[in-house]
Amino acid sequence: PTGGGQPGDCGLLRWEGGEARIAATVRDAGHPVLVPEEGASLPAPGTEVQQVLDWDRRYGHMRVHTALHLLSVVIPLPVTGGSISPERGRLDFDMADPPEDKEALADEMNALVARDLEVGEDWITEEHLDANPGLVKTMSVQPPRGAGRVRLVRIGIGDGQVDLQPCGGTHVARTGEIGRIRLGKVEKKGARNRRVYVHLDS
Template sequence: MTEPLFLADAYARDAEGVVASVEDGVVVLDRSLFYATGGGQPGDSGRLEWDGGFFTVTEAVKGDGGAIRLMGNGELPTVGVEVRQVLDWDRRWGHMRVHTALHLLSVVIPLPVSGGQIAEAKGRLDFDMPDAPEDKQALQDALNDLVTRDLPVTTDWIDETELDANPGLVKTMSVQPPRGAGRVRLVRIGQGEAQVDLQPCGGTHVARTGEIGPLRIGKVEKKGARNRRVYVHLD
């Protein structure tokens, strides 16, 4: 199993790691700075560096047994070699800002979520929403109000049995929290009476909503009788 360093510190830009396996051009490390594609968030990119070698990471995906598989191009390291992992930070930073923005979007549109996707400068959520929003500007104003309140974004862990006892925590209809490890990670926005959101999530987020910056609600597309796709852009 690869230790997911990004869960402990989403702001870490580089870290050491040891090559656990190399097979068919895919590198697996004992600990990974690179987030693996999942939950609508793309996998990280960047590079691995070691004495006399360099490997460009273009994609990170989940493998068997909790492994994070790094794919790309360049010279492959050998098993047991210590490497320096370096993130494409600008890309990760965009994903962090957009991911937290989508959590806020699920606050201002409190409807079940049927899908979502994150990119560097925009994202979207699909809602179980038979009719389009009547006032898109009001939604955008509410969204930016949550940003400017500069709410803290923190994480907690609960047992899977606790999640089963509180099914309302899960907003997504299409993507369920990862199970099997015995515990589930929660992302909380706000604290105490100022809390606005709490939901299971394994992605990377900013530490405070103020770091997202101004947001703009873009297109609202009809994707079925009961489905509306809402886009959010970083401005």
């Protein structure tokens, strides 16, 4: 839940004779907590339940999240914030001026999508991360620590690798799953802060 800055999952909790809609999933003291919709009836303690994930919403988050990684590739500047929904997302960049050509950036991103690059993961020690601070693109959120190792999300393999950064979120298996990307508005959020929106066409 909430890994990589994503919203937590939603879905249903089902049991014999009833069900409850889960509005959010959060983390509390290191444990996932399912948050039911207000007014939902809940099963008695000890009842066997089945969790049903809202897959369409989760998959939307996966596609948008991976698209934001590509945005950070075509705008290689420090990231100061971000937000993800199933249809669109945004990153805030440490930059004084807006991008000169949004269409050119969108074309670059869609070219990376069309290459259908593999998205995978690697793991490094916290010491390795400390020795390579350039891996961290986000200025506002640091990778989770305390487990002794940090997950890296990699886009592309070998000479075809285009991105490698710590991330705890969910991603698609290949960039081709993202679909067509278009860039939305660019907002000024301070003297050295620009907010860039990404939308998925389908």
